[in-house]
Amino acid sequence: xxxxxxxxxxxxxxxxxxxxxxxxxxxxxxxxxxxxxxxxxxxxxxxxxxxxxxxxxxxxxxxxxxxxxxxxxxxxxxxxxxxxxxxxxxxxxxxxxxxxxxxxxxxxxxxxxxxxxxxxxxxxxxxxxxxxxxxxxxxxxxxxxxxxxxxxxxxxxxxxxxxxxxxxxxxxxxxxxxxxxxxxxxxxxxxxxxxxxxxxxxxxxxxxxxxxxxxxxxxxxxxxxxxxxxxxxxxxxxxxxxxxxxxxxxxxxxxxxxxxxxxxxxxxxxxxxxxxxxxxxxxxxxxxxxxxxxxxxxxxxxxxxxxxxxxxxxxxxxxxxxxxxxxxxxxxxxxxxxxxxxxxxxxxxxxxxxxxxxxxxxxxxxxxxxxxxxxxxxxxxxxxxxxxxxxxxxxxxxxxxxxxxxxxxxxxxxxxxxxxxxxxxxxxxxxxxxxxxxxxxxxxxxxxxxxxxxxxxxxxxxxxxxxxxxxxxxxxxxxxxxxxxxxxxxxxxxxxxxxxxxxxxxxxxxxxxxxxxxxxxxxxxxxxxxxxxxxxxxxxxxxxxxxxxxxxxxxxxxxxxxxxxxxxxxxxxxxxxxxxxxxxxxxxxxxxxxxxxxxxxxxxxxxxxxxxxxxxxxxxxxxxxxxxxxxxxxxxxxxxxxxxxxxxxxxxxxxxxxxxxxxxxxxxxxxxxxxxxxxxxxxxxxxxxxxxxxxxxxxxxxxxxxxxxxxxxxxxxxxxxxxxxxxxxxxxxxxxxxxxxxxxxxxxxxxxxxxxxxxxxxxxxxxxxxxxxxxxxxxxxxxxxxxxxxxxxxxxxxxxxxxxxxxxxxxxxxxxxxxxxxxxxxxxxxxxxxxxxxxxxxxxxxxxxxxxxxxxxxxxxxxxxxxx
RNA sequence: GGGCGCUUAGCUCAGUUGGUUAGAGCAUCUCUUUUACAAGGAGAGGGUCGGGGGUUCGAAUCCCUCAGCGCCCACCA
Numbered sequence: 040x041x042x043x044x045x046x047x048x049x050x051x052x053x054x055x056x057x058x059x060x061x062x063x064x065x066x067x068x069x070x071x072x073x074x075x076x077x078x079x080x081x082x083x084x085x086x087x088x089x090x091x092x093x094x095x096x097x098x099x100x101x102x103x104x105x106x107x108x109x110x111x112x113x114x115x116x117x118x119x120x121x122x123x124x125x126x127x128x129x130x131x132x133x134x135x136x137x138x139x140x141x142x143x144x145x146x147x148x149x150x151x152x153x154x155x156x157x158x159x160x161x162x163x164x165x166x167x168x169x170x171x172x173x174x175x176x177x178x179x180x181x182x183x184x185x186x187x188x189x190x191x192x193x194x195x196x197x198x199x200x201x202x203x204x205x206x207x208x209x210x211x212x213x214x215x216x217x218x219x220x221x222x223x224x225x226x227x228x229x230x231x232x233x234x235x236x237x238x239x240x241x242x243x244x245x246x247x248x249x250x251x252x253x254x255x256x257x258x259x260x261x262x263x264x265x266x267x268x269x270x271x272x273x274x275x276x277x278x279x280x281x282x283x284x285x286x287x288x289x290x291x292x293x294x295x296x297x298x299x300x301x302x303x304x305x306x307x308x309x310x311x312x313x314x315x316x317x318x319x320x321x322x323x324x325x326x327x328x329x330x331x332x333x334x335x336x337x338x339x340x341x342x343x344x345x346x347x348x349x350x351x352x353x354x355x356x357x358x359x360x361x362x363x364x365x366x367x368x369x370x371x372x373x374x375x376x377x378x379x380x381x382x383x384x385x386x387x388x389x390x391x392x393x394x395x396x397x398x399x400x401x402x403x404x405x406x407x408x409x410x411x412x413x414x415x416x417x418x419x420x421x422x423x424x425x426x427x428x429x430x431x432x433x434x435x436x437x438x439x440x441x442x443x444x445x446x447x448x449x450x451x452x453x454x455x456x457x458x459x460x461x462x463x464x465x466x467x468x469x470x471x472x473x474x475x476x477x478x479x480x481x482x483x484x485x486x487x488x489x490x491x492x493x494x495x496x497x498x499x500x501x502x503x504x505x506x507x508x509x510x511x512x513x514x515x516x517x518x519x520x521x522x523x524x525x526x527x528x529x530x531x532x533x534x535x536x537x538x539x540x541x542x543x544x545x546x547x548x549x550x551x552x553x554x555x556x557x558x559x560x561x562x563x564x565x566x567x568x569x570x571x572x573x574x575x576x577x578x579x580x581x582x583x584x585x586x587x588x589x590x591x592x593x594x595x596x597x598x599x600x601x602x603x604x605x606x607x608x609x610x611x612x613x614x615x616x617x618x619x620x621x622x623x624x625x626x627x628x629x630x631x632x633x634x635x636x637x638x639x640x641x642x643x644x645x646x647x648x649x650x651x652x653x654x655x656x657x658x659x660x661x662x663x664x665x666x667x668x669x670x671x672x673x674x675x676x677x678x679x680x681x682x683x684x685x686x687x688x689x690x691x692x693x694x695x696x697x698x699x700x701x702x703x704x705x706x707x708x709x710x711x712x713x714x715x716x717x718x719x720x721x722x723x724x725x726x727x728x729x730x731x732x733x734x735x736x737x738x739x740x741x742x743x744x745x746x747x748x749x750x751x752x753x754x755x756x757x758x759x760x761x762x763x764x765x766x767x768x769x770x771x772x773x774x775x776x777x778x779x780x781x782x783x784x785x786x787x788x789x790x791x792x793x794x795x796x797x798x799x800x801x802x803x804x805x806x807x808x809x810x811x812x813x814x815x816x817x818x819x820x821x822x823x824x825x826x827x828x829x830x831x832x833x834x835x836x837x838x839x840x841x842x843x844x845x846x847x848x849x850x851x852x853x854x855x856x857x858x859x860x861x862x863x864x865x866x867x868x869x870x871x872x873x874x875x876x877x878x879x880x881x882x883x884x885x886x887x888x889x890x891x892x893x894x895x896x897x898x899x900x901x902x903x904x905x906x907x
Numbered sequence: 908g909g910g911c912g913c914u915u916a917g918c919u920c921a922g923u924u925g926g927u928u929a930g931a932g933c934a935u936c937u938c939u940u941u942u943a944c945a946a947g948g949a950g951a952g953g954g955u956c957g958g959g960g961g962u963u964c965g966a967a968u969c970c971c972u973c974a975g976c977g978c979c980c981a982c983c984a
Contacts, residue, residue: 290984345984352983428983478911479979486980672919674933684946692943738921844950849939
């Protein structure tokens with residue numbers, strides 16, 4: 040320690056305060072850590088001496104919430120552990136400001152909206168600054184200008200996040216900060232896409248896709264969620280083409296009859312076998328459609344025969360594709376019924392019926408159709424109300440529709456069995472914490488029903504970096520896109536110009552046009568290891584940190600963030616992007632509900648830091664087992680604060696003892712046994728942390744700590760005071776144990792451990808070596824069964840205490856006479872510690888008796904107490 | 908419908924290859940304040956370990972089964 044330069048760590052003068060306290064210790068140590076740079080990543084370190092973390096970039100719209108405090112603390116405990124193990128820890132922070140939440144905030148704050156067709160204005164200033172008047176119609180601005188505003192606005196939030204994360208004690212190297220809409224992220228994202236395109240892993244396709252009619256964009260399977268919605272079964276009669284009566288189908292979407300292209304029944308369903316191959320005519324619209332068979336038709340569902348529409352749900356898409364049906368689309372991208380009726384509707388009455396619903400929303404059209412069906416007699420009985428699961432975009436407000444559109448995809452195994460198997464195999468190359476989380480990964484991949492749709496018809500985000508030639512016919516040539524050079528990235532095809540063209544040719548015949556779409560936010564987030572590790576611009580650094588050691592994240596985004604990162608890394612580097620995936624649980628409110636603003640059960644982190652201290656909040660977070668959903672608990676923070684206070688007081692006591700002979704060797708059995716027990720704790724804690732189980736490490740250390748305070752210290756403190764011949768054994772053992780315990784607690788309680796460390800050591804505890812059993816036990820003798828010794832002596836002490844409590848007297852009361860009955864072996868152990876036992880119990884005369892029973896019995900005669 | 912997790916004291920939870928009498932914290936009650944700590948300390952009460960069956964000398968722990976809660980996924984005419 041003496042070789043640490045003084046200028047690096049200027050702890051307050053090494054002394055123990057008279058009245059130690061936890062007030063304001065955070066600010067002092069945050070300042071010191073910053074100054075001496077204890078969290079700085081050492082770029083010269085070799086890969087095997089680096090621990091790298093693919094930190095989840097929090098979305099910075101809004102404020103830090105306790106769920107983030109919860110999970111980020113877990114990662115930090117692991118980071119601090121590895122730093123003490125001598126690793127150079129690559130622990131970056133990123134801000135996720137590329138996405139809808141940021142886009143919305145910028146629109147509302149500045150009164151602007153992004154329009155890629157507007158030219159970039161270098162001298163642009165926003166019309167408003169958070170004071171947008173009601174009724175203002177947003178000013179359309181270019182995408183580069185919009186991105187500037189995003190960066191400007193989010194930087195304010197990011198500052199607040201940084202302050203809170205520092206207060207929490209995250210040992211992030213802030214010089215490694217990135218943002219997901221920043222230049223480097225856009226470059227990485229676009230280069231990654233171009234590489235996927237060059238290798239054939241990304242491809243465009245015109246196909247039916249799930250579509251959010253409010254956002255006006257396609258969405259990916261991973262962004263769907265089911266919601267309970269009221270609906271109704273409608274029994275509807277289709278006239279048979281041969282004139283032999285009706286076929287009754289059941290549907291929840293009668294408004295789609297105009298989009299009906301077939302009926303389908305199961306091939307083994309005898310009720311319809313004679314009908315297969317025949318035709319029927321749709322009610323109202325009088326279109327002739329075939330009756331076909333397909334395995335996916337369910338015999339026991341409805342009437343067993345289903346109406347196929349283009350497109351009502353994903354099964355319709357399968358039928359449409361596999362049965363080679365025509366497309367008869369009636370829903371537009373705005374969620375309204377198209378103005379023009381499908382060509383198949385020939386009759387005037389059909390066209391008239393269609394004109395009733397044209398331009399209406401889906402909901403309005405349904406009401407109208409049901410009325411018309413009822414009037415025409417095609418509706419059999421009344422609609423029967425049900426509730427059913429309907430697919431929504433997770434951020435959307437109306438059910439998804441399916442529209443046909445041209446989109447970009449990345450192959451993820453959803454349409455390729457071999458590839459799917461390869462990705463499941465990649466999952467086995469990761470070590471999962473907890474291990475059962477791997478099932479969710481496998482489960483997701485096995486359920487994929489298509490490739491990953493990455494294009495979005497939005498205006499803000501990382502643009503698809505392509506242009507298309509416009510032919511003489513005025514149509515874009517999508518077959519051979521114009522690519523940018525890697526050096527040009529990031530580009531925005533809406534304002535940048537492809538090589539060999541100039542801006543005047545934009546949108547003209549013989550000229551070019553930019554791809555209008557942006558990429559899904561996950562298409563960029565799936566490259567966080569590459570972004571954080573500077574894949575695009577610092578090959579040397581990237582080779583030192585990638586594949587990363589750890590990906591911490593929440594379990595509900597295994598299907599999105601985790602899986603998509605594996606996909607990109609598989610393609611780009613042929614490896615899994617990390618060695619370990621650490622999945623954190625959710626923080627629940629005290630009633631085990633998911634916390635949410637609408638329930639009003641949100642507590643702000645800053646308030647808790649003020650009331651309990653950062654270490655106490657961290658104690659709550661790190662006492663939750665990895666991956667387990669955990670209730671928010673201020674009680675647990677109180678316990679954490681108690682622990683921190685106790686550590687202050689114990690440290691004050693132990694450091695304050697004379698330790699004249701620093702080279703003294705622990706010799707007394709109780710001292711040696713205590714150190715052996717502690718060595719076991721070191722061993723278990725180390726193992727636990729290597730396995731990402733900070734909670735077990737904390738629990739083991741804490742359990743030992745309280746035993747140490749309550750029993751061991753009570754027994755040896757008199758001897759330590761005395762200055763007798765065995766005093767040195769006690770003081771050196773106390774020092775050694777305290778030194779070790781402080782370091783064991785350091786990853787979870789960084790502030791209080793640094794505080795007490797500073798009272799007697801010259802450097803930062805966080806730059807110290809993690810304790811080892813070797814250093815604890817190197818110079819002390821083997822001891823047979825140290826646990827037997829400690830429990831036996833502990834039992835005697837406990838019985839003496841109980842006698843005093845039952846005698847309703849102070850623990851200080853002397854014991855006139857004590858008779859211990861135990862086996863010969865037990866008495867030998869007890870006698871070896873009798874000196875300490877006498878001190879702790881206030882014993883006078885002691886008699887020992889051997890017996891054969893296993894149980895130790897103790898008779899206690901208390902000295903008379905003088906009550907004044 | 909498939910998968911995963913959970914179910915242990917009033918509450919929140921430990922209990923890691925099966926092993927004395929199942930533990931901790933909080934809460935409750937009793938006792939205890941001049942030498943590290945009252946934001947302390949010493950103790951007490953409180954549990955048929957979700958139900959049933961099995962394996963074993965021995966099961967909270969392993970197997971089977973049932974139930975409840977939660978999550979992920981699929982289906983959803």
